[in-house]
Amino acid sequence: MPSSSIRCLALLGALMPAVAACGGSSPSSTGATAIVTLDGSSSVFPISEAVAEEFQRIHPGVRVTVGISGTGGGFQKFCRGETDISDASRPISAPEIAACAQAGVDYVELPIAYDGIAIVVNPKAEWISHISVAELRTLWAPEAQGTVGRWNQVRPGWPDREIHLFGAGVDSGTFDYFTEAVTGKAKSSRGDFTSSEDDNVLVQGISSDELALGFLPFSYYDENRDTLKLVAVDDGKDDNGAGAIAPDAETIRTGAYQPLARPVFIYVSKKAAERNEVRQFVEFYLAEADTLVREVSYVGLPSAAYDLVAERFAKRVGGSLFAGAENTVGVTIEQLLARERAR
Amino acid sequence: MKSRADLVFRILALSTLVFSLGTLAALVIDVLTDGADRLSWSFLTNLASRHPEEAGIFHALAGSIWVIVLTAMLALPLGVSAAVYLEEYGTRSRVARFIEINLANLAAVPSIIYGLLGLGVFVRLMGMGRSVMAGACTLALLVLPVVILSTREALRTVPGSIREGSYALGATRWQTIWHQVLPMAFPGILTGLILSLSRAIGETAPLITLGALTYVPFAPDGIWSPFTVLPIQVFNWVSRPQAAFKENAAAGILVLMGLLLTMNAVAVLLRDRFQRQNRT
Structure with a gap:
């Protein structure tokens, strides 16, 4: 008996300091190692992860961590000064600009790639090869809920059969951008479609349902070309190319595939950029983006654009190109840079 | 019939x-x-990577072990002392009854709520940042109600005659609890702790809410280090477009299951040992 109670005592005694630590003082840093912290959009995560992986091969002394909190969650932390760099699949919004300004966080906005949204159907749906933005609006507008439910209601000539809609989860940047591009207002959409935050669920759903139509990030189509059929999109304007255009690296990069292609960004805190490791990381990011972006199935900017973005970082140009409120649907990188030159 | x-x-x-x-x-x-x-040795020792065949789970495995050990170190003393108070000292008081009702309710609170609490209190208010310590404190809160409830059950199985015998020999209340009651109840306490830790090790929601990171290319080197855990890594792999990452996710699940079984095995061994000691 005594031996067991002694052991019990020793065990409990050993544990007590940990409790004290829980309520005790907090650390100012995690030690001497240099850390670069990134957080934000899940669509930008694969790019940042690839860059971080390569960066640490060259700079083993620097640790880079990447989190996924969504674009909005990422900005929340960024504007509190908790992260050095924020991944964003849309430009910073007006309330976020205000929050950052209030906390005194200055930032540099750097476009790093394009992300396309693909409209896909089941390979057995041989009746459809292209769709217009107006038709997409008929299908996805909030008014369509409960009234538009058959293929031939969208275009006469399509079969008189049910249409099953699939889409990215309502908390994702993909959903925000799709609804803004198609219905004109972010998050404004019918509610009676199958949605999932996990895009692989959508891939499975669409590939096993002949009557399905859905939208998902281009990279998910890219990895599942044999089970999904891509639908070309006609934006009804001829200045970027007439007729329906299918997304691929080229049409997304040149801005021919509109309006379902968008730039994605990283936002770098100016204060953090004064630290050597952060500056080196961002410079490495911009130098390697072209190669690494392609590797993870995203579309890079034109290479001249990367030089201009690097220049933007070198000069520490603050503020957002989008001034928060402007509609960013259909903006190409050329237009972005033209706006910058005009400043 | x-x-x-x-x-x-x-x-x-x-x-x-x-x-x-x-x-x-x-x-x-x-x-x-x-x-x-x-599953291979290199899968266990490699770090995260964008190349599925090179990606490993070392950082997440190490993170999970750090978090779970720290959680146990926090939850055990807190949970046991709370249960001892409720069971041995304050059984009849109104405060104790009030705490009791709250405990039963707390055990049923969705884990994400603990994540929000942890984000507000540990990460921001107490300034722990998104560290192993903040994660462990949050998970300790999560398992605490179950630890307290199961410890109380274990204390109740100690026969009253033992306590009376101890008092009869002139022992104080404290001596009785420390030398007689706790050692006898220890196997039961341990079982409850391990069961609740098994739940905690699979938790993703509270840690994601807390802001546990997804890509952390190193094992934690202290309680203030950033970290990630196995379920978060598995979740990240499952949602990747490349099919090869799904194999990684499955292998990650196997590692998690292995860790869980190891924990349970250790618990059974420890329990048997203490039980044998009690009998002698």
Whole structure:
């Protein structure tokens, strides 16, 4: 008996300091190692992860961590000064600009790639090869809920059969951008479609349902070309190319595939950029983006654009190109840079 | 007539058992066929990577172990002392009854709520940042109600005659609890702790809310280090577009299951040891 109670005592005694630590003082840093912290959009995560992986091969002394909190969650932390760099699949919004300004966080906005949204159907749906933005609006507008439910209601000539809609989860940047591009207002959409935050669920759903139509990030189509059929999109304007255009690296990069292609960004805190490791990381990011972006199935900017973005970082140009409120649907990188030159 | 009802019930019970075990078996077999090929020493020692075949789980495994050990170190003393107070000192007071009702309710609170609490209190208010310590404190809160409840159960199994015998020999209350009651109840306490830790090790929601990171290319080197855990890594792999990452996810699940089984095995061993000691 005594031996067991002694052991019990020793065990409990050993544990007590940990409790004290829980309520005790907090650390100012995690030690001497240099850390670069990134957080934000899940669509930008694969790019940042690839860059971080390569960066640490060259700079083993620097640790880079990447989190996924969504674009909005990422900005929340960024504007509190908790992260050095924020991944964003849309430009910073007006309330976020205000929050950052209030906390005194200055930032540099750097476009790093394009992300396309693909409209896909089941390979057995041989009746459809292209769709217009107006038709997409008929299908996805909030008014369509409960009234538009058959293929031939969208275009006469399509079969008189049910249409099953699939889409990215309502908390994702993909959903925000799709609804803004198609219905004109972010998050404004019918509610009676199958949605999932996990895009692989959508891939499975669409590939096993002949009557399905859905939208998902281009990279998910890219990895599942044999089970999904891509639908070309006609934006009804001829200045970027007439007729329906299918997304691929080229049409997304040149801005021919509109309006379902968008730039994605990283936002770098100016204060953090004064630290050597952060500056080196961002410079490495911009130098390697072209190669690494392609590797993870995203579309890079034109290479001249990367030089201009690097220049933007070198000069520490603050503020957002989008001034928060402007509609960013259909903006190409050329237009972005033209706006910058005009400043 | 009676024997027929008996037979029907037996078949019913058996089919329920077969169904639930069958579901488990199907899941395990599915994961095994997907992930067994990916399991290798390098999978355990490599760090995260965008190349599925080079990616490993070392950082997440180390993170999980750090978090769970720290959680146990926090939850055990806190939970046991709370239970001792409720069971041995304050049984009849109104405060104790109030705490008791709250504990039962806390055990049923969705885990994400603990994540929000942890984000507000540990990460921001107490300035722990998104560290192993903040994660462990949050998970400790999460398991605490279960630890307290199971410890109380264990304390109740200690016969009253032992306490009375101890008092009769002139021992104080504290001596009675420390030298007689706690050692006897220890196997039960340990079982409760391990069961609740098994729940905590699979938790993703509170840690994601807390802001545990997804890509952390190093094992934690202290309690203030950033971290990630196995379920978060598995979740990240499952949602990747590349099919090869799904194999990694399955292999990651196998590692998580292995860790869980190891924990339970250690618990059983420890419990047996203490039980044997108590008998002598």
